[in-house]
Amino acid sequence: MKVGVIGIGLIGGSFAKDIKRIWPDSSIFGIDSNEAHLEQAIQLNLVDAKGDYDNLTDAELVIVSIPVDVLVRELPTILDACGDDTVVIDAGSTKKLICETVASHPKRRNFLACHPIAGTEFSGPSAAFEGLYEGKTNIICEVEKTAFKLQERALELFQKLNMRIRYMNPIAHDQHIAYVSHLSHISAFMLGKTVIEKEKNERDIFDMAGSGFESTVRLAKSSPDMWTPIFEQNKENVVETLEEYIENLQKFKQLLLDDDYQNVYNEMNNTNRIKQILKGIPLTKS
Amino acid sequence: MKVGVIGIGLIGGSFAKDIKRIWPDSSIFGIDSNEAHLEQAIQLNLVDAKGDYDNLTDAELVIVSIPVDVLVRELPTILDACGDDTVVIDAGSTKKLICETVASHPKRRNFLACHPIAGTEFSGPSAAFEGLYEGKTNIICEVEKTAFKLQERALELFQKLNMRIRYMNPIAHDQHIAYVSHLSHISAFMLGKTVIEKEKNERDIFDMAGSGFESTVRLAKSSPDMWTPIFEQNKENVVETLEEYIENLQKFKQLLLDDDYQNVYNEMNNTNRIKQILKGIPLTKS
Structure with missing residues (x-):
């Protein structure tokens, strides 16, 4: 599986670690505005290589774990760049504005709005660890707006991470x-x-x-x-x-x-x- | 060493456990208004036997770990009952009223006002555990009012528990x-x-x-x-x-x-x- 992680800190890095464990053959590229973090993520084996938005087109799974203001700004561009068979999931701690932002995006069906309730008070690639998501709740919003096949791919990951899924509307x-x-x-x-x-x-x-x-x-x-x-x-x-x-x-x-x-x-x-x-x-x- | 523990919950029970470890020959009696806790403390081997205030007269060390309102009420009576060679230490989270209460007690020199900064959110004898005090701070107030020999006995315990001592006045x-x-x-x-x-x-x-x-x-x-x-x-x-x-x-x-x-x-x-x-x-x- 080809995976992109945009924002390779605690949240994205921990997903990357678990994906490597679950699918050892997967290839993961990282995108981060912080060059030092990206270097560190490669050294820590969180990702295999650096990437850019051009790599999104044939990625099967893209995890976007960046501050929610940058997320709102970048998500439309990320969806523009992704392929028909790409599922883009976010990890933002807010959901209403994010869902509104992409509500009428032509690739809305490629996006699954998520909030994995997991984290620590630490940040950056070095804070990432295997098992962060074990047994944790993942709130998914507007699931019906995501293509069924792409929902399934994301849910397979969450299931293998042993996450508990709760469906909720973004306002609630x-x-x-x-x-x-x-x-x-x-x-x-x-x-x-x-x-x-x-x-x-x-x-x-x-x-x-x-x-x-x-x-x-x-x-x-x-x-x-x-x-x-x-x-x-x-x-x-x-x-x-x-x-x-x-x-x-x-x-x-x-x-x-x-x-x-x-x-x-x-x-x-x-x-x-x-x-x-x-x-x-x-x-x-x- | 003959030791009395008045109030055999998390704080008193954890002291008792460590005292048993440090001085295996010590004999510890427990006093508690809650009969069920006292029974449990014996079953958990926190204390060797039940006691009452009559047993205080030849105790070398008495730990008073009870709610601070009961402490203010009982401490004068406890000091009345203790012997000349008994050091009574408390573990109250307040110090001003407690120190004032015994300020002019004839056995003030038998009392050392302490606040071990340690605990968990749990309570009762079953919450006690070995090592609760390891590396923790113990605040001692009005140390000069305690007989030097009795200070030394209490400090030997705190030292063996690896506690860090800080001297402070009760108001501060x-x-x-x-x-x-x-x-x-x-x-x-x-x-x-x-x-x-x-x-x-x-x-x-x-x-x-x-x-x-x-x-x-x-x-x-x-x-x-x-x-x-x-x-x-x-x-x-x-x-x-x-x-x-x-x-x-x-x-x-x-x-x-x-x-x-x-x-x-x-x-x-x-x-x-x-x-x-x-x-x-x-x-x-x-």
Whole structure:
């Protein structure tokens, strides 16, 4: 199988690693605006060679894993360049604008809109690893707009990766993901900011942080290049989640100010059931 | 060595496990208001026998690991019961009220105020494990108020556990810990609450949560029995951290509303240095 990976970082690189494992005879070319990353991807054996858009025409599978602003800009050109038998899948954390962008593209049937819910706070080719997608959820939007034969090819990959497929419309995707992913990132970034501002002596953070702060703030290590355009494209939903989060924090603060510790207890006790909700989530690489 | 552990959960039980490993000849008795936990602690070999306050008089080391409200209530009685050669250490997440409570106790010199910065989101005897304290920070307050010989005995334990000791006054402790620990817990609890409220269909959380939400919300599994009195005792500092956190979230929301994505980027980019700050923190059991 001839495979193209456009954007060869954590997401694209991890797909490439697994594809090599599943289909050892596949040939993978990489395209990346960052020349150093491309060199590194070749050295790490993530891809066999550099490529360009001319190579897309006879590729059977193309994975586009680039920041969502670049994705919206490049996807029409990528579809222009791909062949009739090419399936192009993306990995963007937003889906509405991306689907709208290619809605009337003549090669819309070559595109499958995907969001594999997987990642770490690290980025670049060196962050890629085999098994990132094992047991993870992959949200597919507007599946009916993709040619059936091409859907099948993509699904074969996801099945071999042992991913769990969920079909959703792009608007619902963007609403749900704002809560379970985008808000978590802002919460972590602002937690990190608040602590850094206060603790001018970084040695104190380091010494006192313990395990709690570290895991809660983990996502604040994430790439601003990736996340800024996500928040831009999903602004409306993200602002809504932020308003609800801020309101809950203000209520909690008021309970403390009122010395209403019975309700402080109740707030935490009611949220404890997150334990049961999360029980089914596969453990992730820490 | 005769050791007493008052409150035989994650914290006390993990101390007991390590003490058994370091001093196999030690005899450890457990005291707990929860009879089932006490039985379980014996079955798990965390302690050798049940005890009561009468046993404290000839104990060489007593670890008090109970919720901080119970600690403030019980500590004077525990000191009353202990012998001249007993060192009593606590593990409370607040220090000011605890130190004030025993400031003029006739056996103040038998008490060493400690806060081992270690734990997981789990609780009870079954959550205890060997090595919880390995490489972790232990904050000791008002060390000068403890008899030198008794300090030495406690420090020998911490040294054998490979803990890093930091001396701090109780007021500074409570201020710093509000930022690096207490705020993280509220941030996680309210994130969990916001998502649960919105996502009535818990299947959606489960399917979409991925790795990001899971780690950010992890602390929302923590025990309300333990955390309510911590927030009560450290109310003033906790409210201050919450105000700053809420303000940062509101500023971030405003940047989104203003479409000021350059500053959205800057906010995240500036906080990215949390990576370097956290680099030295030992990896924790996930």
